[in-house]
Amino acid sequence: MATIQQLSTRHVLGIKYLTAADIELIFQTAEEFKEVINRPIKKVPSLRDITVANLFFENSTRTRISFELAEKRLSADVVNFSASSSSVKKGETLLDTVNNILSMKVDMVVMRHPAPGAHHFLSQHINANIVNAGDGTHEHPTQALLDAFSMREQLGDLAGKKIAIIGDILHSRVALSNIFCLLKIGAKVRVCGPPTLIPKYIKDLGVEVSYDIRDTLHWCDVANILRIQLERQELKFFPSLREYAQHFGVTKALLDELDHPIVIMHPGPINRGVEITSEVADSDHSIILQQVENGVAVRMAILYLLAATR
Amino acid sequence: MQRLFRAVKIMNPGSEWHGQTVDIRVTDGILAEIGSGLSLDGAEEIHLPKASVSTGWIDLEATGGDPGFEHREDIASLTKAAAAGGFTKVGLRPETQPVIHDKSGVSYLLQQSRFAPVDLLPIGAVSKNLAGAEITEMLDMRAAGAVAFSDGSHSIQHAGLLLRALLYAKTFDGLIMNQPQEATIAGKGQLHEGIVSTMLGMRGIPSLAEELMIERDLRLLEYTDSRLHLSHVSTANGVEKIREAKAQGLRVTASVAALNLLLTVKDVESFDSHCKVLPPLREESDRQALLEGLKDGTIDCISSNHTPLELETKHLEFAYADFGAATISTAFATARKGVGDFLTEEELIAKFTSGPRDIFQLESSSIAVGEYAQLTFYQYDKNWSVALQDIHSRSKNSPLIGTELSGCPLGILNGDQFVTSK
Numbered sequence: 160m161a162t163i164q165q166l167s168t169r170h171v172l173g174i175k176y177l178t179a180a181d182i183e184l185i186f187q188t189a190e191e192f193k194e195v196i197n198r199p200i201k202k203v204p205s206l207r208d209i210t211v212a213n214l215f216f217e218n219s220t221r222t223r224i225s226f227e228l229a230e231k232r233l234s235a236d237v238v239n240f241s242a243s244s245s246s247v248k249k250g251e252t253l254l255d256t257v258n259n260i261l262s263m264k265v266d267m268v269v270m271r272h273p274a275p276g277a278h279h280f281l282s283q284h285i286n287a288n289i290v291n292a293g294d295g296t297h298e299h300p301t302q303a304l305l306d307a308f309s310m311r312e313q314l315g316d317l318a319g320k321k322i323a324i325i326g327d328i329l330h331s332r333v334a335l336s337n338i339f340c341l342l343k344i345g346a347k348v349r350v351c352g353p354p355t356l357i358p359k360y361i362k363d364l365g366v367e368v369s370y371d372i373r374d375t376l377h378w379c380d381v382a383n384i385l386r387i388q389l390e391r392q393e394l395k396f397f398p399s400l401r402e403y404a405q406h407f408g409v410t411k412a413l414l415d416e417l418d419h420p421i422v423i424m425h426p427g428p429i430n431r432g433v434e435i436t437s438e439v440a441d442s443d444h445s446i447i448l449q450q451v452e453n454g455v456a457v458r459m460a461i462l463y464l465l466a467a468t469r
Numbered sequence: 470m471q472r473l474f475r476a477v478k479i480m481n482p483g484s485e486w487h488g489q490t491v492d493i494r495v496t497d498g499i500l501a502e503i504g505s506g507l508s509l510d511g512a513e514e515i516h517l518p519k520a521s522v523s524t525g526w527i528d529l530e531a532t533g534g535d536p537g538f539e540h541r542e543d544i545a546s547l548t549k550a551a552a553a554g555g556f557t558k559v560g561l562r563p564e565t566q567p568v569i570h571d572k573s574g575v576s577y578l579l580q581q582s583r584f585a586p587v588d589l590l591p592i593g594a595v596s597k598n599l600a601g602a603e604i605t606e607m608l609d610m611r612a613a614g615a616v617a618f619s620d621g622s623h624s625i626q627h628a629g630l631l632l633r634a635l636l637y638a639k640t641f642d643g644l645i646m647n648q649p650q651e652a653t654i655a656g657k658g659q660l661h662e663g664i665v666s667t668m669l670g671m672r673g674i675p676s677l678a679e680e681l682m683i684e685r686d687l688r689l690l691e692y693t694d695s696r697l698h699l700s701h702v703s704t705a706n707g708v709e710k711i712r713e714a715k716a717q718g719l720r721v722t723a724s725v726a727a728l729n730l731l732l733t734v735k736d737v738e739s740f741d742s743h744c745k746v747l748p749p750l751r752e753e754s755d756r757q758a759l760l761e762g763l764k765d766g767t768i769d770c771i772s773s774n775h776t777p778l779e780l781e782t783k784h785l786e787f788a789y790a791d792f793g794a795a796t797i798s799t800a801f802a803t804a805r806k807g808v809g810d811f812l813t814e815e816e817l818i819a820k821f822t823s824g825p826r827d828i829f830q831l832e833s834s835s836i837a838v839g840e841y842a843q844l845t846f847y848q849y850d851k852n853w854s855v856a857l858q859d860i861h862s863r864s865k866n867s868p869l870i871g872t873e874l875s876g877c878p879l880g881i882l883n884g885d886q887f888v889t890s891k
Contacts, residue, residue: 252785253785254784274787274789276671277786294670297670332670335668360666364664364667
């Protein structure tokens with residue numbers, strides 16, 4: 160490893176709380192770990208004797224596995240905890256649950272939780288390093304970092320590059336973290352979707368807003384297409400999936416119109432035939448599976464750098 | 470019982486002593502003598518350094534806990550906290566369990582508080598069980614001592630219900646109060662909608678939710694020609710609508726919660742659940758409009774909007790915490806700090822005295838010989854920092870711990886009962 164530089168923070172609660180230098184350091188470190196995980200022997204001893212608890216108060220498959228792989232490849236001891244969000248509301252408070260786990264001498268907590276700011280709340284009360292693996296509709300910083308890392312692999316420096324985030328912006332923690340991250344590293348960002356799924360004040364963050372998918376695809380270098388979060392919609396924000404797919408879905412026909420290269424991304428899980436057709440998801444434009452691979456390297460980098468702040 | 474208050478500055482525009490620093494003798498709960506250098510004559514002598522005195526402050530709307538939520542607040546703890554906050558009368562919202570929606574509820578509150586140093590003014594519910602469907606027995610409650618009718622923090626969503634309540638209350642020129650927030654627009658909002666809610670990824674409560682209901686309520690008021698109070702207005706446009714309605718001659722009054730005069734949505738950025746209140750803390754531009762509204766009389770009074778909640782409902786992730794803050798002991802100092810010098814001392818004190826008195830149509834009082842002694846002593850310019858023990862409520866859910874405020878109540882005199890604030 161190169162000489163250790165430190166993050167400016169003990170926790171990764173959100174991209175909001177990272178500096179541009181932190182992001183660059185994470186990228187550089189992730190590049191090195193990406194090389195490591197492509198070796199025949201993928202494991203390094205960097206987190207030996209560090210215990211990481213993965214606390215998932217909300218369902219997750221890929222993020223949980225990605226973190227667990229990252230932790231194991233760094234030789235950390237890993238404990239997993241899953242609970243539905245409702246069990247916490249019914250009985251034990253978040254603080255009690257986490258304190259119980261921490262009394263078993265856990266050094267780092269990777270947590271997904273349905274309440275925005277849950278990690279922030281926790282960071283004021285516990286001593287372990289905290290990594291946000293998604294807090295409601297607030298942030299999902301490791302996803303944003305792996306997205307930007309993947310874009311950088313394709314396009315080089317992202318300063319001035321045009322990135323579109325398409326779909327359900329209102330219910331998406333990925334959108335918010337992506338916006339914060341991309342703006343910090345100098346990219347231009349546009350969000351696109353039906354107006355009912357775009358927060359009224361999102362422009363004030365410094366992004367463009369469009370309701371026109373065709374125009375947006377012509378504009379952008381990268382289209383990061385978000386999942387329609389049916390599970391978070393207590394109201395009908397659009398009339399039907401059929402109409403959504405017809406007017407906001409990314410199709411091969413739309414991509415065929417373009418006169419410039421485009422990178423297609425999706426944080427998963429994909430609703431094939433809704434926000435993106437199978438043809439597009441599986442096309443040469445798509446780097447969806449590279450995103451997943453990079454996820455492990457980026458998460459290794461974050462855990463490694465946080466351990467260095469201990 | 471005789472007390473002699475030495476060298477207090479009288480702040481009471483209706484009094485011949487207004488603006489003068491004099492001694493006040495109180496005998497058996499009556500203002501017996503006012504003047505300079507009064508002789509002791511066996512009275513208990515009380516020195517309150519740099520004190521001003523006004524008629525007793527009135528808190529238009531606070532929430533208690535008795536019956537049903539005594540772990541949050543009971544009548545003894547509420548009146549103690551109110552006295553520490555300088556209040557001699559407190560309008561009490563009906564949000565208890567059971568709800569104060571009949572004469573026995575009203576009588577219970579009055580009976581339980583009859584020896585307390587602070588007079589409770591029960592506000593009966595507009596709708597049975599606050600369910601927003603059927604109007605309550607307002608005539609009965611009025612006869613039992615209710616001063617007005619409100620569903621408290623449960624904004625009245627049903628336009629027909631409010632219309633009937635406004636009409637029915639005309640029987641006795643009664644007052645209907647509504648805290649405006651349109652529920653289908655507010656949705657599951659957690660804080661004011663704006664750049665902060667966007668950055669925090671939380672659903673916001675648009676200003677529109679308040680504005681729409683204010684517009685609706687004013688139309689209903691115009692139609693019924695009744696009397697309406699809009700509680701805890703928080704938006705700039707809301708203030709403007711009320712200003713226009715007053716100019717038009719509608720019998721509408723309005724109040725603002727003290728916290729909305731000091732804090733803004735910026736204070737929520739750190740996910741501090743103590744700042745989760747209704748109405749939500751809004752933008753600085755809204756705060757400025759509220760100050761303007763106070764200055765020009767659009768907003769008649771400042772209320773504590775006291776909402777005591779146990780630790781277990783606040784010491785949580787922001788989205789799971791309940792709305793509300795325990796504010797009754799700090800309401801005046803919060804308002805004083807928020808207002809700065811934008812209002813004069815006389816103007817600000819009026820928002821705690823004549824303002825709420827006129828809304829509730831209480832008997833006029835002044836600082837004059839022969840009057841019943843209901844007084845609040847305070848220091849107008851004292852700066853102080855809020856500590857946990859300054860929250861005299863049983864519940865300690867205050868966003869102001871550690872905050873520097875200015876203006877400080879020193880004590881109240883209610884007839885023969887003298888209670889100091891600390």
